[in-house]
Amino acid sequence: MTAVTHAVTPFEGQKPGTSGLRKKTRVFMQPGYLEAFVQSTFDAIGGVADKVLVIGGDGRYFNAEAIQTILRMAAANGAKRAIVGQNGLLSTPAASNLIRARGADGGLILSASHNPGGIDEDFGLKYNTANGGPAPEAVTEAIFARTQTITGYRTLETADLDLSEPCTTELGETVVEIVDPVTDYAALMETLFDFGAIRDLLAGGFAVKFDAMHAVTGPYATEILERRLGAPEGTVLNGTPSVDFGKGHPDPNPIWAKPLVDMVMAEDGPDFAAASDGDGDRNMILGKGVYVTPSDSLAVLAANAHLVPGYARGLAGVARSMPTSRAADRVAQKLGIEAFETPTGWKFFGNLLDAGRATLCGEESAGTGSDHVREKDGLWAVLLWLNILAARKMSVKEIMLDHWQTYGRDYYSRHDYEAVDTEIANALMADLKDRSAHPLPEGIEDIDSFSYTDPVDGSVSHNQGMRVFFADGARAVLRLSGTGTQGATIRVYLERYVAPSGALKEDTQVALAPLVQAVEDLTRLKARTGRAAPDVMT
Incomplete structure (x- = not known):
């Protein structure tokens, strides 16, 4: 099976933003457009010969086709192994975990996060480095520079691979490992949280609803909340991933997740509700009669993380993006730990996490995470909230009022x-x-x-x-x-x-x-x- 090189001319505007390259889906579908960006990425990181890559995405329109293209190009460029999610699915935090757990050299994540999906909507692609986090600015600048001089891309002329079942196969000289997208991530969550305490909370009648918004988190939430934690069937709403997110907007905020907000604000609503976004890295937290802003959520999680097994050791520090409110800073001051203010973009937290300077990080745009991966993580935030609620035996509204009465x-x-x-x-x-x-x-x-x-x-x-x-x-x-x-x-x-x-x-x-x-x-x-x-x- 011989690699072939196709000529291509540079496309204008292939500059990665805070979360990779995002354009309209039809732009990515132009002949050579995706290929030029992928080859530029490979070239900018010194090639992928003998490297291990993780590949997956949020399942939006063009996700499946783009993954096949990337796999053929990775093989043609000499990749040693490609680890890809079953049916091409991997949430962004799950991809970050796989990169770290498997010692991969990096990964390509296909997503436009909270943006809508469909042939007339949005598509995205970003490169994550060996630490599992988004490429730093030096790498994205190198990728952009290469997009301006690219003259050709390497690929294999082969049929698509069947990604429907976990297995190991080959594409040219490259080993392609198709993995269940949920298993490794769910196992990681069990090491961080007291699943027994959360099970007891749910078994005691504490009602929970999780809106996956027809996006990638559905299978993860179903496995963890309903199967492993025993929440009733139907706890996960809109749990089947769809290429157009059920024609909705997979952004977990009170505007786009209004049915969930209306549900939890009703007198007979659940005790706790949450939602996640297209690729599973954002979250919205609600309690009966109360919406928790992402800024407040970060502060509350920082103040209570010591109640959870994975963070009982205490926090090294807390980091927030500059636009995020200063609520977390007040918690850090009281705890006597460092507080950091970074630009918007999760990549800016990577160095702090790798250096052990920060344990929890958050952005006002509904992103929260910790040093367990190098991405924000929507379902992780939901589980951390549930573990804290189980430990404190208070409602969300009571916890919020107590927090404000303590910190302002x-x-x-x-x-x-x-x-x-x-x-x-x-x-x-x-x-x-x-x-x-x-x-x-x-x-x-x-x-x-x-x-x-x-x-x-x-x-x-x-x-x-x-x-x-x-x-x-x-x-x-x-x-x-x-x-x-x-x-x-x-x-x-x-x-x-x-x-x-x-x-x-x-x-x-x-x-x-x-x-x-x-x-x-x-x-x-x-x-x-x-x-x-x-x-x-x-």
């Missing part, structure tokens, strides 16, 4: 303005940066462009978002999202702290209304974008 409350919300004209969005951000160099309006203490110096390797990342600090201690962050596929998404993050003795039970949007107006006065965002309100508010 960071009222927090994210307002998204989607598909904004790119020139308008860039001009708005440039004007805000320019304002930071002039006398500041009354009531504003500082405006800066966030830069990050990695405390482990000294690398520096500039222009990671604009921060506005108000005299009353409130904070607003504005940044352009790197996860969309058309136009620009302006994200506005709003945060106001109230001390433990203050008003802790206000409606979030009411509490933040003065801050919303202050940001509008400063930026004229609504007027400039022509939007009367955000497209999404979480």
